[in-house]
Amino acid sequence: MTGITSPKGFLASGIRAGIKEKGLDLALISSPFLSHAAGVFTCNSIKAAPVVLSQTYLKDGYAQAIVINSGCANAATGKEGETYARRMCRKVAKELGISETDVLVASTGVIGERLSIEKVEKALPDLAMGLSPNGGKKASMAILTTDTRPKTAGVTIKIKGKKVTLGGMAKGSGMIAPRMATLLSFVTTDCNITSPLLKTALKEKTEDSFNQITIDGDMSTNDSLFIMANGRAQNPLISGKGKDYFLFAGALEELLTDLARQLVLDGEGATRLIEAQVINAGTLKEAREMSKGVTASNLIKAMVFGRDPNWGRILASIGMRGNINEKKVKIWIQGVNVFRSGKKVNFNPKFLSKKMGNKKVSFLIDLCKGKARAKAWGCDLTPEYVHINAHYRT
């Protein structure tokens, strides 16, 4: 399995602390080497205590460990919540013999509930003892909430003859409409790259991956994406935007897109992945917003669940997000042209409905306006989504 321990010099572990009703719920990632680090976080003005603390600790561009709990978001928990987030970092630092400010923290679960800090502190020594190069799987399981399966990914490239590896894991499932940030996601790499460039690459590549997915249009208070680079690949330090940087950034995009697609496919109650591509848009912003709007529409998500090629909903969705010329727009569903020259194309609805039974349903929208393009990903809307979210806590 590829994942966060695939790059050289990264260890991980996962354990049950007893925060969730059952299953693993506490994870740790660490490197024996102080790493360059960066993060992107939720834009929600309500930020969870661990988000605020990690942002502070990341200011120097370094980190050596990340501790994560599931089962409790530690958000909207007042002063107490802030203290608990700090106590998690302090305890990890003590166990690993590193500086408290080099430990990052992330939490996910119900908003507004008190974190059982006693259970967390009690479990942390065993969690630290369990760190191993094979611990990636357990860690990827310990960060899940309503997810049905772990999401991990890995990419390997060569930079100046050196093998450079990137590994990642993520959790998602609900409250997913990130802006400039994402869910909980962790990337490790042995690449030798400066902190500022690491941050630049992370921000740029988040735009076209995590920021182009939606599950339900709500933005979490806990969204965090972390990256640590420990330099163990021993490639010459990447300190400028040259060929090596673009190689690395390309690999990062591949990794993030892989995780993003896994996230939507495991969206709450989802049975199918929706991929919407808008081409020949006036601006990149327009292409991004329209492709994302299509994948976020309840009506379109429901019609994908029902395998109904009701393309009028796609036209209405793009029309409400920009100025488009109805007579020029062309729309394809699963490769079949359904709309052009301002009206319906004669297609076989039964044949197309059958094609929409695939695990992946693609929409292609040509605006015939400019040269910009973007892709977005979402999932279908199912009765199961409603059931999950009607009784998430009870």
Next chain:
Amino acid sequence: MTGITSPKGFLASGIRAGIKEKGLDLALISSPFLSHAAGVFTCNSIKAAPVVLSQTYLKDGYAQAIVINSGCANAATGKEGETYARRMCRKVAKELGISETDVLVASTGVIGERLSIEKVEKALPDLAMGLSPNGGKKASMAILTTDTRPKTAGVTIKIKGKKVTLGGMAKGSGMIAPRMATLLSFVTTDCNITSPLLKTALKEKTEDSFNQITIDGDMSTNDSLFIMANGRAQNPLISGKGKDYFLFAGALEELLTDLARQLVLDGEGATRLIEAQVINAGTLKEAREMSKGVTASNLIKAMVFGRDPNWGRILASIGMRGNINEKKVKIWIQGVNVFRSGKKVNFNPKFLSKKMGNKKVSFLIDLCKGKARAKAWGCDLTPEYVHINAHYRT
């Protein structure tokens, strides 16, 4: 029953033309008197043929009849669709012996399908013959699609000793997130008021009623709200923003809010009405966006269906729409304070869950920031919504 024929001098009728699979599908409203008229329409850049035509015909501020079909949106239907919309107006004009440009037209149903103009033209003579002061009920039924019941309303006021009546009908159900416009909605009044003031009142009062409701976040290509005022109440002509204008505008707001609430309560698959009020916001825009955001959130809609007082979702929803101070915000669900001073208030979740079983679920959010306030309305998200929209056409 109060409705569009409640004001003096308005007739209506409804008939089956055979556009829908079953039930009434063609409606007509008319007055023997040429009326002052105004409309607000969808902001979607994709506009249905009847929307574009009615906008043109309304430019002179007069109208005498409105013809409406359900079962087909006549949107994204090319040149042919434009011709058909014009043919509907022409035929009505001929039957009633009035000018073609004084007939307005509206359509609702599936986007992109060809309108059976032959069936419409064949049914129009009987429809015109059927016009009567008792025809409001049939008309209100003929404009429905997935709605489960007609929506009608009436308000009566006195202006300078004269009884002035307003009547209305609407259809909604899905693809409902109006902006500067709304679904299909028709208001009649015998008030004596100029066209420009009629338009001003309509625009202003739409903002706080129809534009504050959502069912699923999608904006239709056909949203239209028409008003006709035939002056039969014989009040002195309202031609300035004096006391009489404000009396009239207040009554109009009452009528539109009544219809808007009926619309969300009959939203596709809905079992409960959600009312969110934001008070002490920084600006009116903020209050409107946040209250509307809360009622539009899938997560919040699903928790209302499940009667789960998961207030963290409300906090996350307002936090993603503006800059708020977590320590100052207060939240009430069904009158019970659940959040203040940055953390949860101890409340009895079982008791509150029971209270959420009411037909109407209220959220009150105090931002403690400024003086602006707004209300918004939505409905819960249910498995039934998904079923309806998974197979709308098939």
